[in-house]
Amino acid sequence: MYKEENLTSAEKALESALGQLKPLANTMNRDVLMFNAGRASASRKHPWQILSGALTILLLCSILIHPETNGVQSLSSSPAQIESVIAQLQHQPVQTDSSDLLGYTILRDNILTNGLEALQLQSGIRDPEPIMNRKQLLESMLSL
Amino acid sequence: MTKITQKQLAEWYEAYGTQLMLYARQWNPDEQAEDIVQDAFIKLLKQRRSPDNVRAWLFRVVRNVSISKARSLQRREQAAQKLPVKEVYWFESQSNDLIDARLAQSILKTLPLNLREIVMLRIWGQMSLKEISEITKKSIPWIHKEYKKALEMIKKKLEHSSCTKKKI
Numbered sequence A: 001m002y003k004e005e006n007l008t009s010a011e012k013a014l015e016s017a018l019g020q021l022k023p024l025a026n027t028m029n030r031d032v033l034m035f036n037a038g039r040a041s042a043s044r045k046h047p048w049q050i051l052s053g054a055l056t057i058l059l060l061c062s063i064l065i066h067p068e069t070n071g072v073q074s075l076s077s078s079p080a081q082i083e084s085v086i087a088q089l090q091h092q093p094v095q096t097d098s099s100d101l102l103g104y105t106i107l108r109d110n111i112l113t114n115g116l117e118a119l120q121l122q123s124g125i126r127d128p129e130p131i132m133n134r135k136q137l138l139e140s141m142l143s144l
Numbered sequence B: 001m002t003k004i005t006q007k008q009l010a011e012w013y014e015a016y017g018t019q020l021m022l023y024a025r026q027w028n029p030d031e032q033a034e035d036i037v038q039d040a041f042i043k044l045l046k047q048r049r050s051p052d053n054v055r056a057w058l059f060r061v062v063r064n065v066s067i068s069k070a071r072s073l074q075r076r077e078q079a080a081q082k083l084p085v086k087e088v089y090w091f092e093s094q095s096n097d098l099i100d101a102r103l104a105q106s107i108l109k110t111l112p113l114n115l116r117e118i119v120m121l122r123i124w125g126q127m128s129l130k131e132i133s134e135i136t137k138k139s140i141p142w143i144h145k146e147y148k149k150a151l152e153m154i155k156k157k158l159e160h161s162s163c164t165k166k167k168i
Helices: A009-019 A030-042 A047-064 A079-091 A098-114 A117-123 A134-143 B006-025 B030-046 B054-079 B101-110 B113-124 B129-136 B140-160
Strands: none
Touching: A009 B113, A009 B140, A030 B006, A030 B030, A098 A117, B006 B030, B006 B054, B006 B113, B030 B054, B054 B129, B101 B113, B101 B140, B113 B129, B113 B140, B129 B140
16 A cells, blocks of 8 residues: 655645635536436436337338338339330230130130120039029928 | 435535536636536436445546547637637635635646646545546556655745745
C-alpha cells in the first residue's frame, strides 16, 4: 500500500489552506435534476418491451414479405418484354394437329345436337344408375 | 449492490454535486459543465445496480464526458475563431480564506491539466490516491509524484504573489 501521508509539513499546510476554499455553490437546480431523473426512469425500457417490439416487427415482416414460389413467374413484365413475346408468337407457324382438330369438330357437333350427354359419352363416363322413386324402391325390397 | 432510488440520487447530488461541478469546470464552460453533471446523475439512475464506489463512478463519468465535449468544443472554437469566454468563478470568496479565491483559481488555471486534475480530485474531491489512479488510469506512485509537483508549483506561484492574506 502506498503511503498517502508522505507529504512534508509545508505541503500539508498548503493542502489544508487550499482545502478551505469552498467550491462555488451548485447552480444546478435540484428540482430540475429530480424532474429529469423521474422522466428518465419513466421512459426506461424493460426487456419484455424490447422483446415484444422485436417480435411484432418480425411478425409484420413475415406477413408483408413473401418469398416467390418456385416455378411461378412474376406477373410484372416490362412492356418491352411483352412486345418481344408477342412478336415471337406472331412469327411462329401455327402448329395444329389435324386429328385433334377433327375430333374437336365432331365433339362440338355432337354437343350441339344431343346436348351434354354427348360429352359424357365421348369422355367414356357411364350413365349413373337411374334414381328410383319411393314406389320402385319399395317394390324392389318386397321382391327380395 | 442494489437498484438506485430517486431518494438516493438526491442524497448523492447533495453530497457530490458541487465537487463534480468544480471538476467539470476545468474543461468546460459553466452551462456545459452543468449539463455534464446532470447527465452523469441521470446515467447513474439508469444503472441496473448501484456501483461499488458511487463517488468515483460519478467522477469518472464526468471526466470522460468532459474531455470528449471539451475536444469537440475546441474544434468548433478553432473553426469559428475564438469568442470571448465569460469568466466563471470556481470558489466562493470568504473573509477567512487563507488564500484568495480568485488568486487560487488563476494559479490553478496555469497548471498543466493533468496536474490540476489530480489536485482537484485530491483536495476538493477528497479522493484517495488509489481512487484517483482508478479514475485517471495512472499508477499510484505516478499520481503521488505529480501531486507533489503540483503542490510545489502552487506554492511557488503563491510566494511570488502578494495577494496571500496570510503566510503559509
